[in-house]
Amino acid sequence: MSQWIKFASESSAEQPSVLLPAIYDIIWGGLSFIIVLVLFSKFVMPRMREVTAERTEKIEGGLARAEKSQADASELLAQYREALDSANKEASEIRAAAQAERIAIIDEAKKAAATAAAAVTAQASSALESDRARIATELRRDLGVAATDLASRIVGESLTDDARANAVIERFVADLEKSAGR
Amino acid sequence: MVANSIAVQLQSVLSVSGDEGGGFHAPTISEFFPGPLLFEGTLFELSRINAIGLLMTGLLCLFFVLAFSKNNFVPRGIQNLGEMAVDFVQVQIIDEILGHKGPRYAVYLTSMFWLLLAFNITGILPLMHISVTSVIGFPFLLAIVSWVVFNFEGVRANGPGAYLKNNLFPAGVPAPIYVLVTPIEFISTFILRPVTLTVRLLANMMSGHLLLVLFFGATQYFLIESAGIMKAVAIPSFFMGFAFTLFEILVAFLQAYIFTLLTAVYIDSATSAEH
Numbered sequence: 001m002s003q004w005i006k007f008a009s010e011s012s013a014e015q016p017s018v019l020l021p022a023i024y025d026i027i028w029g030g031l032s033f034i035i036v037l038v039l040f041s042k043f044v045m046p047r048m049r050e051v052t053a054e055r056t057e058k059i060e061g062g063l064a065r066a067e068k069s070q071a072d073a074s075e076l077l078a079q080y081r082e083a084l085d086s087a088n089k090e091a092s093e094i095r096a097a098a099q100a101e102r103i104a105i106i107d108e109a110k111k112a113a114a115t116a117a118a119a120v121t122a123q124a125s126s127a128l129e130s131d132r133a134r135i136a137t138e139l140r141r142d143l144g145v146a147a148t149d150l151a152s153r154i155v156g157e158s159l160t161d162d163a164r165a166n167a168v169i170e171r172f173v174a175d176l177e178k179s180a181g182r
Numbered sequence: 183m184v185a186n187s188i189a190v191q192l193q194s195v196l197s198v199s200g201d202e203g204g205g206f207h208a209p210t211i212s213e214f215f216p217g218p219l220l221f222e223g224t225l226f227e228l229s230r231i232n233a234i235g236l237l238m239t240g241l242l243c244l245f246f247v248l249a250f251s252k253n254n255f256v257p258r259g260i261q262n263l264g265e266m267a268v269d270f271v272q273v274q275i276i277d278e279i280l281g282h283k284g285p286r287y288a289v290y291l292t293s294m295f296w297l298l299l300a301f302n303i304t305g306i307l308p309l310m311h312i313s314v315t316s317v318i319g320f321p322f323l324l325a326i327v328s329w330v331v332f333n334f335e336g337v338r339a340n341g342p343g344a345y346l347k348n349n350l351f352p353a354g355v356p357a358p359i360y361v362l363v364t365p366i367e368f369i370s371t372f373i374l375r376p377v378t379l380t381v382r383l384l385a386n387m388m389s390g391h392l393l394l395v396l397f398f399g400a401t402q403y404f405l406i407e408s409a410g411i412m413k414a415v416a417i418p419s420f421f422m423g424f425a426f427t428l429f430e431i432l433v434a435f436l437q438a439y440i441f442t443l444l445t446a447v448y449i450d451s452a453t454s455a456e457h
Contacts, residue, residue: 018211018318018388023225025319028232032239033323036297039243041289047250048268054255 146176206403209395214317214388235314238300246296271295271442279446283453287446290331294324295442298383302434305391306427313434316387318380321441325379328445333372336452345452375448379441386437390430397423 016022150172154165220228228236249264257265271292276284301314315321336345349371350364397419405416 016215018214018384021319021322022227022317024221024227024229025232025317026323027225028228028235029314029320029323032235032301032320033293033297033327035239036242036293037289039246040293044246044250044264044268045289045292047253048265051253051255051257051265058255 142179146172146179149175206399206407209392209399211388213312213391213395216312231312231314231317234304234310234312235301235320238304238314239297242296242300267296268292275439275443275446279443280450283450287331287449291442291446294445295438298324298438298441299435302383302387302438303431305387305394305434306430311394312391313387315383315437316391318384321380321383324441325376328379328448329372329376332375332445332448332452335449339453340455344455348455349452375444379444383437383441386433390426390433393426394423394430397426 150168153168153172214231216230218227218229219233220226245260246264246267249260249267252258252261254261272284272288275295276288276291280287298315301320303313304310305313305316333345336349339345340348350367351360352363352367355363401416401419401423404412404414404419408415
């Protein structure tokens with residue numbers, strides 16, 4: 001290096017060495033450096049930080065918002081699903097209940113019908129029975145009366161006369177038929 | 183340095199081969215002493231290079247003020263560029279090297295990177311054609327600032343004793359070896375770091391400028407002052423100059439990046455508990 005200094009100073013005797021800083025170069029350079037330092041510290045870097053922070057905030061805020069709406073949407077979907085499920089369940093319960101009720105109603109109706117039929121049958125058979133009993137009673141009484149009548153007539157007429165007897169019997173039967181036709 | 187000696191050699195070759203137009207001036211270091219424009223002889227002497235530096239500072243400030251004046255939630259136009267500019271240093275240097283320690287140094291490192299790039303790029307900008315950083319003043323200043331910052335931060339983080347011990351007596355070395363290691367560590371950490379920062383940037387910018395002056399100077403010389411077939415040499419010379427102009431864009435960016443990156447690395451290693 002010293003050779004270079006020597007070379008440099010030799011090559012132009014009236015000039016100082018290129019390695020010797022001139023005070024005014026340092027002053028002007030320093031002034032420039034201070035100006036740029038002040039500009040960067042008071043203006044450029046704070047502005048840069050400001051806009052970068054703003055961007056970071058906006059991007060992060062946007063992401064948070066997107067996440068939140070995503071969560072909201074999933075929650076809503078879950079709610080809908082739940083509501084749909086419970087509605088389906090309720091519907092099937094209602095259907096099952098309706099089915100059971102229908103069966104119960106049919107059974108009840110069948111039972112009532114059977115009871116009514118039985119009652120009707122019983123009533124009819126008891127009516128028949130009482131009719132039969134009444135007819136039998138009536139028949140017995142009529143037969144008794146007819147027998148008594150017949151006997152008296154036979155006794156009153158001559159029992160030997162066949163023609164008479166036959167006429168009496170015929171009359172008797174006709175009377176009987178008459179009384180039966182009544 | 184290399185470029186300078188090449189230039190000298192080329193000049194001697196040219197004069198030996200008999201082209202005695204006398205119009206070709208190889209660039210010398212007087213390129214980097216343009217002389218005062220204003221305030222000559224005072225502390226505030228303003229050379230053409232200083233004026234370019236102030237102009238670039240103004241343009242840089244204008245750019246960032248315009249970029250961040252609206253500060254829309256959705257960036258448009260120049261705001262995109264401004265945010266990319268801040269983001270580049272943040273992602274590529276601060277997050278990469280300093281991690282969670284980064285925010286404390288964001289203003290410093292971002293300002294330094296963009297001012298360095300603005301000062302480097304003037305080497306290829308029309309009408310300027312000289313890097314502000316090809317004069318030692320500004321690289322030296324920034325290297326001193328880096329040195330002060332990383333030492334201050336190291337002491338702040340570890341305390342003066344532990345900081346010096348970490349740097350001068352690295353762990354895991356047998357005691358007698360410290361005789362060798364400690365002076366080396368002292369020189370490399372506390373002396374060579376600012377020197378290499380300064381010289382790496384300065385030499386890159388100087389050599390780039392000298393190469394451009396050399397090739398475009400030669401182009402002009404061959405085209406105007408040489409005779410006959412020699413005029414054709416202006417063509418490769420021009421394309422070399424053009425290629426180096428593109429290369430200088432890369433170098434301007436790369437040197438700003440390296441300077442800022444190394445500063446971040448120094449701060450990181452100084453503030454680490456053990457290293």
